Amino acid sequence: MLILSDTDYNKAINVIERNFKTVPTFVYSIINNYINGIIYVDSKNVETVLIGTESGIYFIAGEEENHKFNDFLFDLYCKRKSKGLRFTLFSASENWDCVINALFDDNLKQGGRYSFTYDPQKQFQDESPLVSEYSISRINEELITSSSEYNEDYYKDYWGSVSNFIEKGFGYCILHKGKVVSECTSIFSSHQFSEVDIETHADYRGKGLASINAKAFINHCLENNIMPRWDCEILNNASIKLAEKLGFGKPIKYSIFIKNS
Template structure:
């Protein structure tokens, strides 16, 4: 059997978290960011599965050789995860091991599925590595703004696509209040529309995992690099550490991170298979 923990029970999984693993797993277990946790034993879990609250994947934690947990995974996914995931528009199961020993287990457990994989990179940036010195010139008409309550609430209706910002922030946070308490963020505005965002997606302690997105029609204009530099400066000025997690194949994201001065600290493999 696999059981779901209540939020107040997540602390029981703290010892299962790899301290050198993904920040996202820590953020959910610590209750900073939303997510769901499924385990082999409610009172004394030894293996578990974290469903990230932004629906950006499932992270396996704890003992990868737990036969009882592993043999129930396919049944559990088909009968519990798939119905709920499809209801929120997910068509793929993205599996990530919180430590590398999970890789062989994931491949074995899901060997009868159409399993694919990709490589992911994690970067950190410390003040001594920051190369955010020269201001970038961007096209006229773009305005960089810090994401604050005034922008979010948009009482003057000056932002025409405010739903875009709301959907991004609330995809990672339980409430705007929690975001403004624990996170930071910047946006780029063009003709009364937010065309790019860069904000704390997950936070643990003073480490802020960056979520950055630029609308398609505005890419290739150094907007992502400009907005990321502002986020990084804010972090470093306040003794926070920016954390960048991106797919290895996402060359523009890798280029922005390395241009600013982020250093790769580890990499991991993600696996995926379709629900149907």
């Protein structure tokens, strides 16, 4: 297998965007050098690609019947499994779903996710403004240290470091009497996209905080010519409902594969 240097990442673009329903945001994050990653290709002609983050999230696309490359993929999985490392594989198509299931058998479990498209014509109106005990703030290093959900370990996993997130990413949080109670952050970003990751503390749900927080995130995207993206599991009804309320629609279903426990 060949590993592309970051100056050659553009060689993978034609393959990953060819006839695929959706491409994960982290792929563009790597290609745009927002985060460190690795791109494996089968040859200089690039018919099959595997793009992965440092934390072990991968996307495979291109020619499915590339047996040598598929053997390499399985070997990579075995090496990561032996070290107790993460291996999450995003599939480019239903054809790849079939290949992955045949290749990994019971080693990986298939799951379904939706990728939503944002419609900027759908204006969202805040149902209620924040009352005086609440405030909203852009996420910074100090707020990250006081977060229980999106803490330093989170940003290290997905961004490599807190400092890299502060430089290239963004997010917003709502505080109640100085305590972080709701967060909406970019799990991955690129020149074109920023993907939402959102969480509200259990004691503060049902107050409309997630909607207000997400709207601040969306507004930041639109003001900076970035398209917000929303992905979630197909059974996550709460996330689907919130996405639709905020103006996300036309969900496209795709598959991910994770290690069986």
